[in-house]
Amino acid sequence: MSVVRPERMFMRRASSGEASKVAVGLKSKIGYSHPRAEGRLDIWLVTGTLAAMFVGAPRLITAQAAEKPLETIQGIMLQALEGKPALKARGKEFPLSARASYLLHTLEDKRLAGREVRVEGEPKPDGSFEAWKFFTVRDGKLYRVRYYCQICNIEALEPGRCVCCQRPTELQEIPVDQPGP
Numbered sequence: 568m569s570v571v572r573p574e575r576m577f578m579r580r581a582s583s584g585e586a587s588k589v590a591v592g593l594k595s596k597i598g599y600s601h602p603r604a605e606g607r608l609d610i611w612l613v614t615g616t617l618a619a620m621f622v623g624a625p626r627l628i629t630a631q632a633a634e635k636p637l638e639t640i641q642g643i644m645l646q647a648l649e650g651k652p653a654l655k656a657r658g659k660e661f662p663l664s665a666r667a668s669y670l671l672h673t674l675e676d677k678r679l680a681g682r683e684v685r686v687e688g689e690p691k692p693d694g695s696f697e698a699w700k701f702f703t704v705r706d707g708k709l710y711r712v713r714y715y716c717q718i719c720n721i722e723a724l725e726p727g728r729c730v731c732c733q734r735p736t737e738l739q740e741i742p743v744d745q746p747g748p
């Protein structure tokens with residue numbers, strides 16, 4: 568029966584505490600279910616498996632990052648050719664790319680041009696630098712950038728309009744040693 572396959576996946580993922588909890592929960596549901604409900608339970612099992620995969624995903628990324636330490640460059644943010652972001656540091660200009668699209672959109676934000684910033688990531692063979700993490704620097708202290716709508720109290724990762732009221736969001740800088748807003 569098709570129920571067996573997701574169960575096996577759970578067994579393989581037994582190291583993840585949360586995944587096995589989900590599996591136990593689902594097993595008890597199956598025990599009390601009417602045979603006619605089995606089709607639906609299949610869907611629940613698949614959904615549970617996907618959820619477990621998402622739970623596991625951030626750990627994989629962390630593990631990758633741990634394998635190879637990120638390089639840090641600190642300098643002045645430039646909007647170079649055609650507004651493409653670049654970082655002026657160590658007497659050179661590093662064209663910037665980003666690991667995630669929200670980060671690229673932040674680097675392209677013209678409000679950050681001329682600011683001192685720190686970028687952590689990976690140097691590329693073509694001389695550019697792929698940003699994984701991005702901070703602004705004020706008086707030697709690091710700040711993370713967020714985009715905020717005061718009216719809706721909604722935080723966004725990238726510049727643009729508020730997802731709720733559609734007004735432009737405000738660029739805010741939050742000290743990284745401060746735990747949350």
Ligand SMILES: [Zn+2]
Pocket residue numbers: 716717718719720721729730731732733734
């Ligand atoms: Zn809003």
